[in-house]
Amino acid sequence: MKNRLKVLRAERNWSQADLAVRLDVSRQSVNAIETGKYDPSLPLAFKIARLFGQPIEAIFVNGEG
Amino acid sequence: MPDRRQLRTWGYWAALLVGAFVVAYAGRFLAYGPIGRGLGQGFRVSVMTADAALAAALALTLAVLMYRNMDEFGQQASRVAWYWGCGFGLVAALPLYMFVVTGGLGLVEGVSATHLAPAEAQARASIFRLGFLMPLVMQAAGFAVVRTWWSLSKR
Numbered sequence: 762m763k764n765r766l767k768v769l770r771a772e773r774n775w776s777q778a779d780l781a782v783r784l785d786v787s788r789q790s791v792n793a794i795e796t797g798k799y800d801p802s803l804p805l806a807f808k809i810a811r812l813f814g815q816p817i818e819a820i821f822v823n824g825e826g
Numbered sequence: 827m828p829d830r831r832q833l834r835t836w837g838y839w840a841a842l843l844v845g846a847f848v849v850a851y852a853g854r855f856l857a858y859g860p861i862g863r864g865l866g867q868g869f870r871v872s873v874m875t876a877d878a879a880l881a882a883a884l885a886l887t888l889a890v891l892m893y894r895n896m897d898e899f900g901q902q903a904s905r906v907a908w909y910w911g912c913g914f915g916l917v918a919a920l921p922l923y924m925f926v927v928t929g930g931l932g933l934v935e936g937v938s939a940t941h942l943a944p945a946e947a948q949a950r951a952s953i954f955r956l957g958f959l960m961p962l963v964m965q966a967a968g969f970a971v972v973r974t975w976w977s978l979s980k981r
Contacts, residue, residue, distance in 0.1 A: 781829075782829065785897070786897040786898070786899065787831065787897050787899060787900060789899060789900075790897050790898070790899035790900075793899060799899055799902070801898070802898050805898060
């Protein structure tokens with residue numbers, strides 16, 4: 762699933778490792794989500810949305826429909 | 827600098843390796859050392875079986891702790907690897923199994939079972955069958971139990 766995670770991260774000058782620490786996940790997880798290779802679970806998606814202060818739909822783009 | 831999760835992972839692996847070594851050594855020392863040697867086969871069988879059960883308990887405990895320590899990405903990776911990797915691994919072993927139980931090893935240059943009496947060769951083939959099929963059956967049973975539990979727990 763496409764997302765704006767990399768853009769949002771860059772706006773705050775965070776590395777993938779920085780974001781991983783804030784989300785309590787591994788850096789590999791962050792990389793996989795950013796590249797669209799892995800879709801986060803709902804709880805993690807909500808956590809990401811809360812961290813960036815944006816709704817989930819503004820961060821993750823559903824390619825279907 | 828590794829994070830807390832990575833440090834815990836290393837700790838669990840260290841506990842597994844050290845624990846496995848201690849359990850294996852303690853069991854063999856008790857069963858085949860000065861104490862066990864004088865107590866007969868029954869004692870040795872009991873000790874080694876209990877030792878294996880202890881090793882299994884240790885492995886299961888650490889497996890649970892390791893799994894819980896992973897983030898969701900790591901957990902998903904483990905599930906996929908176990909399901910597809912183990913599945914394909916077991917299935918891929920079937921031709922090898924058939925090759926061995928039908929006497930294929932006797933056809934391989936340098937490996938000859940012709941010196942074995944038929945009864946001995948048959949016994950060895952039976953042991954091989956048991957050793958191959960037991961993990962297969964136990965894994966299938968484990969899968970069925972957990973899959974059933976998972977479905978029932980979601981009602």
